[in-house]
Amino acid sequence: MATGLRIKTAAELRTSYLRQEMFPTIFCDGCGIGNVLNYTLWAIDEVGLDLDRTVFVSGIGCSSRLPGYINADGLHTTHGRALAFASGVKAANPDLTVIVFTGDGDGAGIGGNHLLHTIRRNMDITVILVNNFIYGMTGGQSAPTTPDGGFTTTTPYGNIEHPMDVCELAKALGAPYVARWPVVSPVQPVKSIAEGIRKRGFALIEMLTPCPTAYGRYNGLKALEQIWRWYREQTVLIDEWEWIEQFGSPEERERLRGKMKIGIFQDTERETFEDRWAALVARVKL
Amino acid sequence: MSTHRELIRRALGPRVQFVQGDDACAYGAVLAGCTFFAGYPITPATEVAERMAEILPRIGGCYIQMEDEIASMGALIGASWTGAKVMTSTSGPGFSLMQENLGYAIMTETPCVVVNVQRSGPSTGQPTMGAYGDMMQARWGTHGDHEIIMLCPASVQESLELTIVAFNLSERLRTPVLVFIDGELGHMRERLVIPEDHEFELWERPRATDRAGYRPFAPGPDLVPPFAPFGSGFRTFVTGLTHNEEGLPRASSATIHDQLVRRLAAKITNHLDLITRYEEFYADDCEIAIVTYGITARTCRDVVEEARRRGIKAGLLRLISIWPFPEHVVARWAERVRAMLVPEMNLGQIVHPIREAVAGRCPVVLHSRIGGELHTPAELLEALEALQWQPA
Ligand SMILES: Cc1ncc(C[n+]2csc(CCOP(=O)(O)OP(=O)(O)O)c2C)c(N)n1
Ligand code: SF4
Ligand SMILES: [Mg+2]
Numbered sequence A: 001m002a003t004g005l006r007i008k009t010a011a012e013l014r015t016s017y018l019r020q021e022m023f024p025t026i027f028c029d030g031c032g033i034g035n036v037l038n039y040t041l042w043a044i045d046e047v048g049l050d051l052d053r054t055v056f057v058s059g060i061g062c063s064s065r066l067p068g069y070i071n072a073d074g075l076h077t078t079h080g081r082a083l084a085f086a087s088g089v090k091a092a093n094p095d096l097t098v099i100v101f102t103g104d105g106d107g108a109g110i111g112g113n114h115l116l117h118t119i120r121r122n123m124d125i126t127v128i129l130v131n132n133f134i135y136g137m138t139g140g141q142s143a144p145t146t147p148d149g150g151f152t153t154t155t156p157y158g159n160i161e162h163p164m165d166v167c168e169l170a171k172a173l174g175a176p177y178v179a180r181w182p183v184v185s186p187v188q189p190v191k192s193i194a195e196g197i198r199k200r201g202f203a204l205i206e207m208l209t210p211c212p213t214a215y216g217r218y219n220g221l222k223a224l225e226q227i228w229r230w231y232r233e234q235t236v237l238i239d240e241w242e243w244i245e246q247f248g249s250p251e252e253r254e255r256l257r258g259k260m261k262i263g264i265f266q267d268t269e270r271e272t273f274e275d276r277w278a279a280l281v282a283r284v285k286l
Numbered sequence B: 001m002s003t004h005r006e007l008i009r010r011a012l013g014p015r016v017q018f019v020q021g022d023d024a025c026a027y028g029a030v031l032a033g034c035t036f037f038a039g040y041p042i043t044p045a046t047e048v049a050e051r052m053a054e055i056l057p058r059i060g061g062c063y064i065q066m067e068d069e070i071a072s073m074g075a076l077i078g079a080s081w082t083g084a085k086v087m088t089s090t091s092g093p094g095f096s097l098m099q100e101n102l103g104y105a106i107m108t109e110t111p112c113v114v115v116n117v118q119r120s121g122p123s124t125g126q127p128t129m130g131a132y133g134d135m136m137q138a139r140w141g142t143h144g145d146h147e148i149i150m151l152c153p154a155s156v157q158e159s160l161e162l163t164i165v166a167f168n169l170s171e172r173l174r175t176p177v178l179v180f181i182d183g184e185l186g187h188m189r190e191r192l193v194i195p196e197d198h199e200f201e202l203w204e205r206p207r208a209t210d211r212a213g214y215r216p217f218a219p220g221p222d223l224v225p226p227f228a229p230f231g232s233g234f235r236t237f238v239t240g241l242t243h244n245e246e247g248l249p250r251a252s253s254a255t256i257h258d259q260l261v262r263r264l265a266a267k268i269t270n271h272l273d274l275i276t277r278y279e280e281f282y283a284d285d286c287e288i289a290i291v292t293y294g295i296t297a298r299t300c301r302d303v304v305e306e307a308r309r310r311g312i313k314a315g316l317l318r319l320i321s322i323w324p325f326p327e328h329v330v331a332r333w334a335e336r337v338r339a340m341l342v343p344e345m346n347l348g349q350i351v352h353p354i355r356e357a358v359a360g361r362c363p364v365v366l367h368s369r370i371g372g373e374l375h376t377p378a379e380l381l382e383a384l385e386a387l388q389w390q391p392a
Helices: A010-017 A033-047 A063-069 A082-092 A104-110 A112-121 A166-172 A187-198 A212-218 A224-234 A238-247 A250-255 A273-284 B004-012 B021-032 B046-058 B069-080 B092-107 B135-140 B156-173 B183-187 B254-269 B296-309 B327-336 B351-358 B377-388
Strands: A054-058 A073-076 A097-103 A125-131 A177-182 A203-208 A235-237 A260-267 B016-020 B034-039 B062-065 B085-090 B112-120 B126-130 B149-151 B176-182 B189-193 B237-239 B278-281 B288-293 B314-319 B321-323 B339-344 B364-368
Touching: A010 A033, A033 A063, A033 A097, A033 A125, A033 A187, A054 A063, A054 A082, A063 A073, A063 A097, A063 B237, A073 A082, A082 A097, A082 A104, A082 A112, A082 A125, A082 A273, A082 B034, A082 B062, A082 B069, A097 A104, A104 A112, A104 A125, A104 A166, A112 A166, A112 B069, A125 A187, A166 A177, A166 A203, A166 A260, A177 A187, A187 A203, A187 A260, A212 A224, A224 A235, A235 A238, A238 A250, A238 A260, A273 B046, B004 B021, B004 B046, B016 B021, B021 B034, B021 B046, B021 B085, B021 B112, B021 B156, B021 B176, B021 B183, B021 B189, B034 B046, B034 B069, B046 B062, B046 B085, B046 B183, B069 B085, B069 B092, B069 B112, B085 B092, B085 B156, B092 B112, B092 B135, B092 B176, B112 B156, B112 B183, B126 B183, B135 B149, B135 B176, B135 B321, B149 B156, B156 B176, B156 B189, B176 B183, B278 B296, B288 B296, B288 B327, B288 B377, B296 B314, B296 B339, B296 B377, B314 B327, B327 B351, B339 B351, B339 B377, B351 B364, B364 B377
Parallel strands: A054 A073, A054 A097, A073 B237, A097 A125, A125 A203, A177 A203, A235 A260, B034 B062, B034 B085, B085 B112, B112 B176, B149 B176, B288 B314, B288 B339, B339 B364
Antiparallel strands: A177 A260, B016 B189, B112 B126, B149 B321, B278 B314
16 A cells, blocks of 8 residues: 555454453444544554553544543543643643544534634644534534534424534644545545644544434435445545636536535644743743 | 752742732642643633743743633643643633533542632622632532532632642542632732741642552542553543443443442542631630631631620631531531621522531521622621620
């Protein structure tokens, strides 16, 4: 493979990185969150992270259960607040690697303000945001990411609110690394998560992740094959998207409507909070 | 190279200073070994944060201004799990926002100190005026069954001293501890003598030593589990869900929940000897007692002296630790006195546990004052005199 990845088997990953006593997981059949865990472990393996020096932080939701499965320090916090807790860990001990798992509701809804300010400060934290367009854990209510017209238990007549694009937001705020991928193929997510971990500064990897139970049920996306096909059809690579926007025919542009842009939105450098704090301490310490 | 203690001394400056209650809380924290502060500005607590922002980088600690008080409390807990001693400060509106994460700190046995410089509410109320309106919120503000520790200083000097005690209790018992002052005390300047290191004790949280078979929430001898900081290789999973001694979620088990929540309460109520603090004046022959706390107690001391001059056998019980409520102390006074006067800068909060402790043994009369002004000696004397002539 081009990334030079030697992919471990599921069994190898389990014994190396997971808490055996936490299995089976709480995830439903067909849920994509397991794939996100899998890709994260591959990325960790590729980067060669020392799990003794890595802290996994999350909020509340199905996706936020992930730290419990990993055999490392974990902080499963309150709904929406993962980034605040993670900022405390990182600011107090910058030598630790901090990885956050959050949901679309957790990270972009109730925790939206923390997302904004953690990016603004540029804390060196890698955030893996599981976007399943829904509040999965509470049984399928609308989220800030629920597509226009999407059916949920609290939008029984179709969602009338405009969904938010977390990656565009993060990019606008100057996050050094921003990427979005669907779970349907492993290569790009694994590469992006690894790049995110290596990036000195805030990294956001948004994973478009099926939730057959809560979102799928109301929106014709319950069967696995159908779901995965849908994610392939509904996503367009950034380059192609931009090309169509600039040079495409009206029909081609019309076909972009309601689809999702995927790829690497931003990859830059920016001084982190921790580095700037260390410099300040060096300047004023008695 | 200076030692950390030397750095602290240099950062704090002269041994005798003329400073505000807010400053004293910050100084106490630094003396206690606090190296991390997360906060959000709010009158009349802002000066605590300002002092910490000045001092912490000078001693190699970390100050971070968060986006709100929810985040402050979150960052505090995260930092505490790296092993740091941590503090935040706020006032009523911010304390309201902290409630959910305060409960998280209780459930996850995370040491942290919260200073609340109280102001009048409800809502934005009177931002610059002192009050004691959050006394009950402190006790019951976060949801679910729990105990909380709260200390209530009455002077600038005591604000420093009790902040050190707050850190000690928080570390030793692995639970949040609240230091409650008010806008008057927070902004009042008084002479402060910074104690030498040998004049106070410092307690540390119990530490885990052996990785093999480590169970992060298995209680030690005094019901407090030994702590392993993040990054030390113990690989601890921390959750606000009901968890077993391994720290793993067991949210549907009645037995595990019952055991956990009762232990969290008992580790505090079993240590009243470490926590309970109060001060007594004229306890021996007191007939009419004033029972109060915080800044109000200072007026009451003069009132009691004046009442004595007028022939009233008055006395004062000043509660210093409010939660867990020192029920046995109040009950002991109730055995001996004819009546109790309870002045409070609220519409009646601590009068309720007082009445519960008194259990009808004597009348308990509330004397409320709200609006931001302290009780006057004259009005309290009048209230004492009225009680003096009340038939037994
Ligand atoms: C303060 C608070 N409000 C509401 C809830 C209930 N709640 C639990 S999970 C959740 C939604 C989670 O959605 P998301 O973050 O998208 O995670 P998912 O389950 O979809 O992975 C909500 C609303 C809560 N736990 N805390
Ligand atoms: S409800 Fe949805 S997100 Fe939650 S475990 Fe089930 S499929 Fe996954
Ligand atoms: Mg979701």
